[in-house]
Amino acid sequence: MTLTGNWTYPTAIRFGAGRIAELPQACAQAGIGKPLLVTDRGLAELPITAQALNILEAAGLGRALFSDVDPNPNETNLAAGVEAFKAGDHDGVIAFGGGSGLDLGKMVAFMSGQTRPVWDFEDIGDWWTRADADGIAPIVAVPTTAGTGSEVGRASVITNSQSHEKKIIFHPKVLPSVVICDPELTVGMPRPITAGTGLDAFAHCVEAFSSPHYHPMSQGIALEGMRLVKENLPRAYADGHDIEARAHMMSAAMMGSTAFQKGLGAIHAMSHPIGALFNTHHGTTNAICMPAVLDFNAEPIRKRFDRVAAYLEIDGGFEGFRTFVQSFNDRLGIPRRLSEIGVTAERIDELAEMAVRDPSCGGNPVELTRENLKELFQRCL
Numbered sequence: 001m002t003l004t005g006n007w008t009y010p011t012a013i014r015f016g017a018g019r020i021a022e023l024p025q026a027c028a029q030a031g032i033g034k035p036l037l038v039t040d041r042g043l044a045e046l047p048i049t050a051q052a053l054n055i056l057e058a059a060g061l062g063r064a065l066f067s068d069v070d071p072n073p074n075e076t077n078l079a080a081g082v083e084a085f086k087a088g089d090h091d092g093v094i095a096f097g098g099g100s101g102l103d104l105g106k107m108v109a110f111m112s113g114q115t116r117p118v119w120d121f122e123d124i125g126d127w128w129t130r131a132d133a134d135g136i137a138p139i140v141a142v143p144t145t146a147g148t149g150s151e152v153g154r155a156s157v158i159t160n161s162q163s164h165e166k167k168i169i170f171h172p173k174v175l176p177s178v179v180i181c182d183p184e185l186t187v188g189m190p191r192p193i194t195a196g197t198g199l200d201a202f203a204h205c206v207e208a209f210s211s212p213h214y215h216p217m218s219q220g221i222a223l224e225g226m227r228l229v230k231e232n233l234p235r236a237y238a239d240g241h242d243i244e245a246r247a248h249m250m251s252a253a254m255m256g257s258t259a260f261q262k263g264l265g266a267i268h269a270m271s272h273p274i275g276a277l278f279n280t281h282h283g284t285t286n287a288i289c290m291p292a293v294l295d296f297n298a299e300p301i302r303k304r305f306d307r308v309a310a311y312l313e314i315d316g317g318f319e320g321f322r323t324f325v326q327s328f329n330d331r332l333g334i335p336r337r338l339s340e341i342g343v344t345a346e347r348i349d350e351l352a353e354m355a356v357r358d359p360s361c362g363g364n365p366v367e368l369t370r371e372n373l374k375e376l377f378q379r380c381l
Contacts, residue, residue, distance in 0.1 A: 003015075003016060003017070003183075003244060003247040003248070004016035004017075010152050010175065010258050011152060011175055011176060011177065011178070011179060012029065012177065012178045012179065013152070013178075013179045013181060013254070014026060014178065014179065014180045014181070015181045015247075015250070015251075016181075016182065016183075016247075017182060017183055017184050017243055017247065018182060018184060019180055019181070019182045020048075020051065020052060020055065020142065020180060020182045020184070020185060021055060022180060023052060023055050023056060023059075023094070023140070023142070023180060024055065024056065024059035024061060026140045026178040026180055027056075027059075027061060027092065027094070027140055029177070029178050030092060030138040030139070030140050030176075030177040030178050031091075031092070031138050031177075032061075032091055032092030032093075032094075032138050032140065033061070033091055033092075034061065034062060034064075034088070034089065034090050034091050034092070035056065035061055035062070035064065035090060035091075035092050035093065035094045035140070036064045036065075036066055036081075036084060036085050036088060036090040036092075036093055036094070036108070037049075037052060037053060037056070037063075037064060037065050037066070037093075037094040037096050038066045038067070038069065038081060038093055038094065038095055038096065038097075038101060038104055038105035038108055039065070039066075039067050039069065039096040039097040039101040039105070040067060040069040040070075040071070040073075040097050040098070040100045040101045040104075041067050041068070041069060041070075043067070043096070043097045043098075043101060043144060044065065044067035046188070047188075048144060048185050048188070049065075049096065052094070052096060052142065053065060056094075064084075064088050064090065066080075066081050066084045066085075066108070068080050068081070069081075069097075069100050069101055069104045070100065070159075071100055071279065071281075072100065072159045072166070072275055072276065072279060073100050073103055073104040073107075073158055073159065074158060074159040074160065074161040075118055075119075075158060075159075075160065075161060076161055077104055078104060078107050078108065078111060078118060078158060081104060081105075081107075081108040082108055082111050082112055084108075085108050085109075085112050085137070086112065090137070091137060091138075092109065092137050092138040092139065092140070093105045093106070093108050093109040093112075093137055093138075093139050093140070094139075094140045094141075094142060095109075095139055095140070095141045095142070095150075095151070095176065096141075096142045096144065097142075097143070097144050097145070098143070098144060098145035098147065098148065098193075098197065099145070099147065099148035099150050099157070099200075099282060101144075102141055102143060102148065102150035102151055102156075103148075103150050103156035103157055103158065104156070104158075105139065105141070106139055106141070106150070106153075106156045106174050106176070107156045107158060107169060107174075108137075109136060109137040109138065109139045109174075110131070110136050110137075110156075110169070110171060110173075110174050112135065112136075112137045113132055113134065113135020113136060113137065114131055114132060114135055115132075116130060116131075118158060118169055119160065119167060121169050121170065121171060122167050122168065122169060122170075123155055123168040123169065123170035123359050124359070127170075128170050128171045128172070131171050133171070133173055136171065136173045136174070138177050139174070139175075139176040139177060140176060140177065140178045140179070140180070141176035141178075141179045141180075142179070142180045142182070142185070143179070143181060143185075143186075143250065143253065144185045144186060144189075145186060145189060145193065145197040145253075146183075146186055146194075146197055146198060146201060146236075146246065146249035146250045146252065146253040147196070147197025147198060147199075147200035147201050147253050147283050148197070148200055148201075148253065148257065148282070148283075149201065149204065149253040149254050149255070149256050149257020149258070150257065151176060151179045151181070151253075151254065151257075152175070152176070152179060152254045152257050152258055153174075153175070153257045154170060154171065154172050154174050154175045155168050155169060155170040155171075155174060156168075156169050156174065157169075157272070159275075159276050164276045164277055165272075165273070165276055165354055165357075166272040166273070166275060166276045166358075168359055179254075181250045181251075181254070183243050183246035183247040183249075183250050184243065184246075186236075186246045186249070186250065187240055187241055187243070187246065188240070189240065191237055191240070191333070192281075192284070192333065193281075194233075194236055194237050194240065195233070195237055195283075195284070195287075195332035195333055195334060196281045196282075196283035196284035196287065196334075197253070197283045198229055198233040198236065198237070198249055198252075198253075198283070198332075199229075199233070199283050199284070199286060199287035199290075199328075199329070199332065199334065200253075200256070200282060200283030200286055200287075201225065201229055201249070201252045201253040201255075201256040201283075202225075202226060202229040202230075202233070202252075202256070202287075202290075202328075203256075203267050203268070203283070203286035203287065203290055204222075204225070204256030204257060204259060204260045204264070205221075205222040205223075205225035205226045205229070205252070205255065205256045205259055206222075206226065206267070206290065206294075206325075207260060207263070207264045207265045207267055207268060207360075207363065208221075208222040208256070208259035208260045208261075208262045208263065208264070208363075209222040209223060209226070209259070209304065209305075209308065210265055210297055210301045210304075210305075210363075210364075210365055211262045211263030211264070211265060211363040211364075211365065212263075212300070212363075212365050213262050213263045213363060215261060215262035218258065218259040218260070218261055218262035219259075219262065221255045221258055221259040222255070222256070222259035222260075222262070223308060223311060224255065225251075225252045225255035225256050225259060226308065226312060227311065227312055228248045228249070228251060228252040228255070229249070229252045230312055230328070231248070232244075232245040232248040232249050232252070233245075233249060233332065234331065234332070236249050237332055260363075262363070263360075263362065263363020263364075264360040264363045264364075265293065265297070265360060265361070265363045265364035265365065266289070266293045266296060266297070266355075266360075266361070266364045266366075266368055266373070266376060267286050267289045267290055267293045267360075268286065268358070268360035269355045269356075269358040269360040269361045269364070269368060269373070270285075270289050270293075270351070270355050270373070270376060270377065270380070271285040271286045271289060272354075272355070272358050272360065273350075273351045273354035273355050273358070274338065274343055274351065276354070277347060277350070277351065277354075278341070278342050278343050278344075280341050280342065280343070281341075284334060284335075284341065285338070285341070287329050287332075287334045288329070288334060288335060288336070288337065288338055288341070288380060289338075289376075289380050290325055290329070291322065291325055291326045291329070292376055292379045292380050293376065294321075294322050294325060295322065295379075296366060296372070296376060297364065297365050297366050298318065298322075299366075300365040300366060301318070301365055302317075302318040303318075305317070305318040305321050306318055308321055309321045309324075312324075337380065337381060338377075338380045338381050339381050343381060345378075345381055348374055348377045348378065348381075349374065351373075351377050352370045352371075352373040352374040352377060353370060355368070355373045355377075356368060356369065356370050356373055
């Protein structure tokens with residue numbers, strides 16, 4: 001089976017090995033003539049970034065790069081990126097990388113034509129309507145991991161460096177115009193990053209499927225996304241050069257992000273403040289929290305995960321699925337406790353306070369409160 005395609009759901013996607021070579025055509029399709037490539041510091045020095053810049057330069061599109069991006073990008077990174085965008089007289093952004101590079105790149109394009117502070121566009125009610133839609137520059141997204149799915153998302157997560165809170169900034173036009181998904185770009189990912197990002201995609205699918213909101217399309221996408229992760233993440237983890245497994249994981253990442261339009265839940269409500277306060281890897285944090293959250297949500301989700309288990313060929317219904325999740329984590333080298341990644345108990349009250357305000361709470365099948373979130377954090381520690 002040839003894993004190549006041209007898709008327009010949820011946006012225009014050029015999928016397949018070697019398709020980074022089509023970056024100039026993707027820019028033309030998006031109406032970009034002078035792009036700024038935005039990525040994180042770690043990726044800036046890697047051969048895949050040089051390759052992308054070489055392709056742009058050879059096509060007469062320059063080789064402008066901005067990489068002052070933290071692992072959990074913040075408003076300071078954003079201001080510097082917007083300044084670089086304006087100083088270079090750019091007309092579009094190539095968001096390149098994992099979640100941090102993709103999220104910040106999208107926000108640079110979004111904020112390049114706004115006059116209000118970024119926090120005025122947080123994903124609350126209709127705050128997105130405050131934005132000047134005509135001031136949003138076009139975006140081409142190029143993921144280099146298979147996890148967040150930010151390449152097909154209409155929002156970015158930006159950390160407020162003053163309050164240490166992660167904020168979700170939303171606008172429909174933040175959805176990239178064109179995505180290039182080239183699994184060859186993910187071949188160099190270290191095993192812990194392969195595991196953490198892959199389990200982030202899995203968490204997106206699990207939480208979307210658990211959400212009580214009505215969205216049958218997302219429900220179907222979440223189910224198949226779980227299957228792709230179950231069957232292909234261990235292969236990609238064992239052999240980083242397994243291009244078929246890498247390709248399926250890139251699909252699963254986009255599916256998770258598309259599915260969670262239906263909602264997220266306690267896993268993400270917990271992992272956002274943990275990442276903001278302790279600078280942990282988002283996907284790994286999600287994976288550690290997942291077993292406890294499944295237990296917490298057991299009664300309202302039990303019947304639907306009986307069906308998931310059957311589809312994934314896991315014996316034992318919901319209980320079998322719950323057991324599978326922990327053994328899957330163990331198999332992929334994920335710690336069992338948050339304390340193993342540096343989270344400490346003295347900040348549980350603060351974590352619970354931040355978590356209960358997180359927009360992800362609205363998609364959890366059991367109502368979240370400060371008290372039950374404190375219990376969940378204790379259980380995960």
